[in-house]
Amino acid sequence: xxxxxxxxxxxxxxxxxxxxxxxxxxxxxxxxxxxxxxxxxxxxxxxxxxxxxxxxxxxxxxxxxxxxxxxxxxxxxxxxxxxxxxxxxxxxxxxxxxxxxxxxxxxxxxxxxxxxxxxxxxxxxxxxxxxxxxxxxxxxxxxxxxxx
Amino acid sequence: xxxxxxxxxxxxxxxxxxxxxxxxxxxxxxxxxxxxxxxxxxxxxxxxxxxxxxxxxxxxxxxxxxxxxxxxxxxxxxxxxxxxxxxxxxxxxxxxxxxxxxxxxxxxxxxxxxxxxxxxxxxxxxxxxxxxxxxxxxxxxxxxxxxxxxxxxxxxxxxxxxxxxxxxxxxxxxxxxxxxxxxxxxxxxxxxxxxxxxxxxxxxxxxxxxxxxxxxxxxxxxxxxxxxxxxxxxxxxxxxxxxxxxxxxxxxxxxxxxxxxxxxxxxxxxxxxxxxxxxxxxxxxxxxxxxxxxxxxxxxxxxxxxxxxxxxxxxxxxxxxxxxxxxxxxxxxxxxxxxxxxxxxxxxxxxxxxxxxxxxxxxxxxxxxxxxxxxxxxxxxxxxxxxxxxxxxxxxxxxxxxxxxxxxxxxxxxxxxxxxxxxxxxxxxxxxxxxxxxxxxxxxxxxxxxxxxxxxxxxxxxxxxxxxxxxxxxxxxxxxxxxx
Numbered sequence: 108x109x110x111x112x113x114x115x116x117x118x119x120x121x122x123x124x125x126x127x128x129x130x131x132x133x134x135x136x137x138x139x140x141x142x143x144x145x146x147x148x149x150x151x152x153x154x155x156x157x158x159x160x161x162x163x164x165x166x167x168x169x170x171x172x173x174x175x176x177x178x179x180x181x182x183x184x185x186x187x188x189x190x191x192x193x194x195x196x197x198x199x200x201x202x203x204x205x206x207x208x209x210x211x212x213x214x215x216x217x218x219x220x221x222x223x224x225x226x227x228x229x230x231x232x233x234x235x236x237x238x239x240x241x242x243x244x245x246x247x248x249x250x251x252x253x254x255x
Numbered sequence: 256x257x258x259x260x261x262x263x264x265x266x267x268x269x270x271x272x273x274x275x276x277x278x279x280x281x282x283x284x285x286x287x288x289x290x291x292x293x294x295x296x297x298x299x300x301x302x303x304x305x306x307x308x309x310x311x312x313x314x315x316x317x318x319x320x321x322x323x324x325x326x327x328x329x330x331x332x333x334x335x336x337x338x339x340x341x342x343x344x345x346x347x348x349x350x351x352x353x354x355x356x357x358x359x360x361x362x363x364x365x366x367x368x369x370x371x372x373x374x375x376x377x378x379x380x381x382x383x384x385x386x387x388x389x390x391x392x393x394x395x396x397x398x399x400x401x402x403x404x405x406x407x408x409x410x411x412x413x414x415x416x417x418x419x420x421x422x423x424x425x426x427x428x429x430x431x432x433x434x435x436x437x438x439x440x441x442x443x444x445x446x447x448x449x450x451x452x453x454x455x456x457x458x459x460x461x462x463x464x465x466x467x468x469x470x471x472x473x474x475x476x477x478x479x480x481x482x483x484x485x486x487x488x489x490x491x492x493x494x495x496x497x498x499x500x501x502x503x504x505x506x507x508x509x510x511x512x513x514x515x516x517x518x519x520x521x522x523x524x525x526x527x528x529x530x531x532x533x534x535x536x537x538x539x540x541x542x543x544x545x546x547x548x549x550x551x552x553x554x555x556x557x558x559x560x561x562x563x564x565x566x567x568x569x570x571x572x573x574x575x576x577x578x579x580x581x582x583x584x585x586x587x588x589x590x591x592x593x594x595x596x597x598x599x600x601x602x603x604x605x606x607x608x609x610x611x612x613x614x615x616x617x618x619x620x621x622x623x624x625x626x627x628x629x630x631x632x633x634x635x636x637x638x639x640x641x642x643x644x645x646x647x648x649x650x651x652x653x654x655x656x657x658x659x660x661x662x663x664x665x666x667x668x669x670x671x672x673x674x675x676x677x678x679x680x681x682x683x684x685x686x687x688x689x690x691x692x693x694x695x696x697x698x699x700x701x702x703x704x705x706x707x708x709x710x711x712x713x714x715x716x717x718x719x720x721x722x723x724x725x726x727x728x729x730x731x732x733x734x735x736x737x738x739x
Contacts, residue, residue, distance in 0.1 A: 163345035
């Protein structure tokens with residue numbers, strides 16, 4: 108399960124509307140315990156795929172290192188990522204699956220048809236590595252009292 | 256030193272986020288890490304012992320792949336290594352490679368392609384090959400227009416287009432995929448609309464970018480055949496080298512004024528563009544179509560030849576232009592053919608290649624890197640900006656303006672300058688006064704630079720080149736001057 112505060116939930120959806128018709132992307136920081144990925148903060152990231160930002164995203168490793176360093180300072184971990192699908196459903200694509208390497212992390216996808224965020228879904232990457240990895244649907248719990 | 260472990264790999268480090276190791280180099284540190292946590296190894300390395308392609312390793316803020324000593328780089332206490340698997344994806348599906356036999360044609364498609372299907376050389380099998388084919392067109396301009404239209408009509412299932420330009424009215428004399436109402440619109444969007452309008456059964460994949468050494472291999476990866484419709488040497492060499500490196504045929508075409516060329520390069524046994532032209536011409540020697548002009552129908556002729564070659568390669572039928580350079584002369588309407596040989600010493604496709612990855616093609620072609628600040632001088636010739644010339648004229652100074660274009664260009668638009676075409680300058684140089692300040696101009700600044708360099712060598716000491724030529728004057732000073 109993914110738990111997230113309403114403000115963070117709305118912020119990742121708003122990010123997708125802002126970057127429409129391009130894909131937005133960012134990192135979910137928080138804690139991971141007993142099968143629950145709890146989002147405590149979100150960090151926006153730049154999409155480096157400027158050649159086809161309407162249907163691809165990539166986060167620069169340099170940016171991840173910076174985000175990870177800040178997270179360590181706050182005792183948080185990278186627990187997932189989010190991105191938007193402009194004019195596409197909130198369902199992982201073959202590209203999303205092929206490029207997903209963070210087992211145990213939540214991959215949150217928001218559908219943004221015609222610039223308005225509609226459905227937001229989360230998919231947990233499970234398995235032990237590249238050979239047996241799998242996306243499973245992950246319930247999203249929007250929690251008003253998130254322990255910070 | 257410390258090694259930061261990303262969340263997914265912590266199951267192999269007993270949940271530790273950071274592992275400390277004693278090491279002299281990056282390689283030692285990674286070896287020490289996998290020695291103490293052996294399960295990590297198969298997640299970080301391939302069976303051949305190389306770092307997996309999606310695993311990035313950073314020493315502090317530097318990607319180790321770009322450190323001069325790579326894994327042998329020495330490390331000290333206080334350094335940190337970060338292991339960062341890549342984060343990427345996107346709504347677009349990976350362009351799938353589908354076997355032609357797995358393709359099916361609907362009744363509508365069968366009717367659409369009936370003139371193909373009744374020919375045994377195409378037939379159902381050939382049409383399925385076309386549908387399964389993935390062809391990338393570099394450029395959606397003069398050559399790209401006819402070739403993309405015909406490939407779409409023929410039923411090539413996936414058409415990739417790479418272009419960053421917007422449609423300009425001066426394109427419409429030959430770029431027939433765009434319409435007057437598309438002026439100002441992205442060429443990709445305009446082309447996609449026409450192509451899917453012509454054939455809704457195909458998929459158009461748009462790459463809104465300049466093809467570069469950084470993105471070419473990544474983009475080529477998803478295609479079977481590359482068709483080169485570019486208009487400049489750096490991109491032509493880039494397309495060729497990237498085709499050789501990725502093992503994809505390069506269907507080449509080029510045009511200038513009344514003449515065109517076409518060939519198929521970079522097939523397994525055939526020559527490549529570099530076997531024909533190992534070195535680019537010096538910059539400025541071969542004018543571009545923007546400077547020299549091009550007969551509007553010529554890209555139609557050459558682009559359709561390229562489309563024909565692409566379709567023959569897909570069908571595996573006929574004799575493609577491999578090892579043959581077709582020369583088209585539209586004025587005489589002659590088609591000639593030159594035999595080309597694969598050069599065993601070719602730096603890219605020869606037996607001992609020296610170019611094994613993409614290089615800086617601007618530099619290779621002798622084109623200085625673009626800078627934000629306009630150059631003040633080029634080869635000792637001061638470059639005058641149009642605004643500066645305007646200021647001087649307004650201030651009552653009367654610099655002598657020398658126009659080195661052709662008389663028919665002067666008829667289209669002029670700044671009232673003294674006309675001596677570049678080719679006649681040597682014979683007519685005595686018309687000019689060496690003591691006078693001279694501002695030389697042409698259409699965009701290339702020919703006038705050559706003229707100014709000639710004058711400087713001939714003893715003229717106060718020669719300026721008008722940067723950007725009469726086109727820049729129209730853009731920056733006086734839009735009433737038509738651009739051509």
